[in-house]
Amino acid sequence: MSILCHIAISEGRIKRSSLETLSHARHIAKKNNMEVSAVIIDVKAGNYVPEVKKFGVSKIYTIESPLFEHHINSPLIEALIKVINLEKPKVMTFASTESIKDVLGAVGSRTKAGVIPDVASFDLQNGTIHAQRPIMASKFLADTESNADLVLVSVRSGSYDVQESPGDAEVIKVDFDFDENNIRQKIREIISTSGDKIDLSEAQIVVAAGRGVKDEEGKKLIMELSEVLGAAIGASRSVVETGMFSPSTQIGQTGKVVSPQLYLAVGISGAIQHTSGMVNSRIIVAINKDPEAPIFDIANYGLVGDLYKILPLLIGQIKSAKNK
Amino acid sequence: MKFYACIKQVPDLAGPMRVKDNELIQDSDRLMLNAYDASAVEEALVITEKHGGDVEVVLVGLEKAKETARKALAMGASKGTMITIDDGLNLDSAGYAEILAAFFKGAEFDVIVCGKQSQDTDAGLTGSMLAHKLQIPYASNAVGLDVDEASGMVIVKRQGDIGQEIIELPAPCLVTCSNDMNDPRIPTLKGIMQSKRKPFDAIDVKTLGLESSDLNSFIKTKVTGYRNTPGRKPGIKMEGEPEDIVKQLVDLLDNEAKVL
Numbered sequence: 001m002s003i004l005c006h007i008a009i010s011e012g013r014i015k016r017s018s019l020e021t022l023s024h025a026r027h028i029a030k031k032n033n034m035e036v037s038a039v040i041i042d043v044k045a046g047n048y049v050p051e052v053k054k055f056g057v058s059k060i061y062t063i064e065s066p067l068f069e070h071h072i073n074s075p076l077i078e079a080l081i082k083v084i085n086l087e088k089p090k091v092m093t094f095a096s097t098e099s100i101k102d103v104l105g106a107v108g109s110r111t112k113a114g115v116i117p118d119v120a121s122f123d124l125q126n127g128t129i130h131a132q133r134p135i136m137a138s139k140f141l142a143d144t145e146s147n148a149d150l151v152l153v154s155v156r157s158g159s160y161d162v163q164e165s166p167g168d169a170e171v172i173k174v175d176f177d178f179d180e181n182n183i184r185q186k187i188r189e190i191i192s193t194s195g196d197k198i199d200l201s202e203a204q205i206v207v208a209a210g211r212g213v214k215d216e217e218g219k220k221l222i223m224e225l226s227e228v229l230g231a232a233i234g235a236s237r238s239v240v241e242t243g244m245f246s247p248s249t250q251i252g253q254t255g256k257v258v259s260p261q262l263y264l265a266v267g268i269s270g271a272i273q274h275t276s277g278m279v280n281s282r283i284i285v286a287i288n289k290d291p292e293a294p295i296f297d298i299a300n301y302g303l304v305g306d307l308y309k310i311l312p313l314l315i316g317q318i319k320s321a322k323n324k
Numbered sequence: 325m326k327f328y329a330c331i332k333q334v335p336d337l338a339g340p341m342r343v344k345d346n347e348l349i350q351d352s353d354r355l356m357l358n359a360y361d362a363s364a365v366e367e368a369l370v371i372t373e374k375h376g377g378d379v380e381v382v383l384v385g386l387e388k389a390k391e392t393a394r395k396a397l398a399m400g401a402s403k404g405t406m407i408t409i410d411d412g413l414n415l416d417s418a419g420y421a422e423i424l425a426a427f428f429k430g431a432e433f434d435v436i437v438c439g440k441q442s443q444d445t446d447a448g449l450t451g452s453m454l455a456h457k458l459q460i461p462y463a464s465n466a467v468g469l470d471v472d473e474a475s476g477m478v479i480v481k482r483q484g485d486i487g488q489e490i491i492e493l494p495a496p497c498l499v500t501c502s503n504d505m506n507d508p509r510i511p512t513l514k515g516i517m518q519s520k521r522k523p524f525d526a527i528d529v530k531t532l533g534l535e536s537s538d539l540n541s542f543i544k545t546k547v548t549g550y551r552n553t554p555g556r557k558p559g560i561k562m563e564g565e566p567e568d569i570v571k572q573l574v575d576l577l578d579n580e581a582k583v584l
Binding site for chain 1: 335337341343348417418421443444445446447448449450451452453455456457461462463464465479482483484485486488489490491492493494497504544545546547548549550551552553556558559560561562563566567569570571573574576577578581582583584
C-alpha cells in the first residue's frame with residue numbers, strides 16, 4: 001500500500017506546493033506503515049529526479065514526452081492513469097494547480113476514485129481519508145471523507161511545510177506511447193501572463209489598492225508591484241467609484257470574495273465592507289499611514305508608513321528576492 | 325449549434341449563514357443560480373444570438389430548484405429539464421456527473437456548458453467527470469468562448485497556470501466557465517413572462533434508469549460536518565524607516581510565510 005504523489009513542474013521548476021504535499025504525505029505514510037512514491041510527468045521529467053530523491057520516497061516514476069510542453073488535458077490524463085495502474089496506490093496526492101483542477105475529475109471518473117479537491121489539510125486513518133475543505137469562498141470548512149479503494153486529494157498551496165528526508169529511490173521510466181491523433185483539442189495560442197487579466201477570484205496573490213492610492217503615480221506603483229509578484233489587482237470601493245480602477249477589481253461585500261495565499265492591502269483602511277471579501281486570505285500584508293487603521297487588526301504583517309515611499313522599495317526588494 | 329447548460333441551485337452566499345452542531349444553517353431562504361453557471365448560460369446565449377442555435381438548460385435538484393431553472397429560461401434559454409432527486413440523497417460530484425451523463429446519453433447536443441465549480445462546494449469536478457463519462461473532449465476554466473463558423477470548431481480561452489491558453493475543440497464537447505468571462509444578464513420582465521410559456525420537463529431521476537440505490541454506489545465522498553474558518557489575530561506591526569521595514573517584510577514573506 002502506498003501514497004503516490006504527483007510532482008508538478010512549472011516553467012522549469014518543481015512547484016513548491018508539490019513538495020509541501022509530498023512532505024505531508026510521507027508523514028502520513030509513516031504513521032500508516034505505507035510507502036511513498038512520486039511521479040513526474042514532463043518533457044524532461046528525469047531532470048527533476050535528484051531533487052525529488054531528497055524527500056524520502058521509495059519509487060519515482062518518470063513519464064517523458066514532448067506532448068507535455070504545454071498543458072493539454074487528454075495526454076496528462078492518460079499518463080496519470082498509466083502510473084496509477086502501475087503503482088495501484090491507496091491515495092494519490094496533487095498540488096491544486098490549474099492543470100490539476102482541469103484533469104482531476106476525469107482521472108477520478110476513470111479510476112472510480114473518491115476525489116477530494118482543494119483541501120487545506122488531510123489525514124489517513126484506518127483506510128479512510130479525512131480532509132478539511134474551505135467552502136463557500138472560504139467562509140466555512142467542510143470535513144470531508146472517503147474510504148474508496150483509491151482516493152485522489154489535491155492540496156492548496158501553503159498548507160504544509162517542505163521537509164526533506166534522505167532516501168534512495170528506485171527510478172522507473174514509464175514508456176508513454178500516446179497517439180497524438182487521439183488528442184481532440186488543439187492549442188492555437190498561449191498568451192503568457194504579465195499584463196494579462198488574472199482571475200482575481202482565485203489568484204494566488206492579490207495586490208489591492210484603497211483610498212491611500214491617490215493618483216496615476218500611485219496606480220503605476222500598484223501595477224508594478226502586481227507585475228513583479230504575478231498578482232491580480234484588486235481595489236476597494238472608493239477607488240472604483242473614482243474611476244481609477246475598474247468595477248471588476250472591486251473586492252468586498254458588493255464586489256468579489258477572494259482568498260489568495262498573499263493579499264497586500266495598500267492604502268486600505270479595512271472597513272468591514274472591504275474585509276469581508278478578503279479576510280480568508282492566508283497571509284495579509286497591510287501598508288497604511290494610519291497606525292490605528294483597522295486593517296492592522298487582521299494583517300499578519302503591517303507596515304506603517306507612506307505607500308509612495310514604501311512601494312518602490314518593496315518592488316525592488318521583491319525583484320531581488322525572486323532572482324536569488 | 326445546440327447548447328445545453330448544466331445549472332445548479334445554491335444558497336445565497338451573501339445571506340446569513342452559520343455553523344451549529346456541525347451543521348451549516350442558512351438563516352434566509354434565498355437560493356440562487358450558481359454564479360458560474362449563470363456565466364455559462366450567458367455565454368451560450370451570446371454565442372447562439374451571434375451564430376444561431378439554441379440553448380437548453382438542465383438541472384439536478386430538489387423540487388424547490390425549479391425557480392432557478394425558470395430564471396435561466398427568463399434569461400433566454402428555450403427549454404428547461406429538471407431532474408428531481410430524493411431529499412436526503414447526498415450527492416457528491418461523481419453522483420451529479422452520473423445523473424447528467426444518463427440524461428445526455430439520450431440528448432443531442434453540440435456543446436455542454438457549465439460553471440467551473442459551484443459556489444456551495446467549490447469542488448469543480450462535475451464538468452470533467454461528465455465529459456469523461458460522455459467520452460467527449462472538454463476544456464475547463466474558460467474565460468472566453470466562441471465558435472469558428474468556417475471550421476465549426478469551438479474556441480475556448482482558458483486561464484491556465486502560466487497564462488491563457490486558446491484551444492480548439494471539435495463538437496460535441498464540454499466547456500466549464502469562469503464567472504470572469506461575462507456579466508450575466510438580469511432577466512427582463514418580458515423574459516420572465518415568456519419563461520412561463522416555455523417548455524419545461526420535470527423528470528424523476530428513476531426515469532433515467534437510476535435508482536437511489538445505484539446512486540449511492542456512485543457516491544465516493546461524504547461531508548461529515550462543517551466548521552467556521554478560524555478567525556484572525558493581529559500579527560506583526562512594523563514602524564520606522566521605510567528601508568528597514570520593507571527589508572523585514574520581504575524577509576518574512578520569503579522565509580516565514582513562504583509566499584514569494
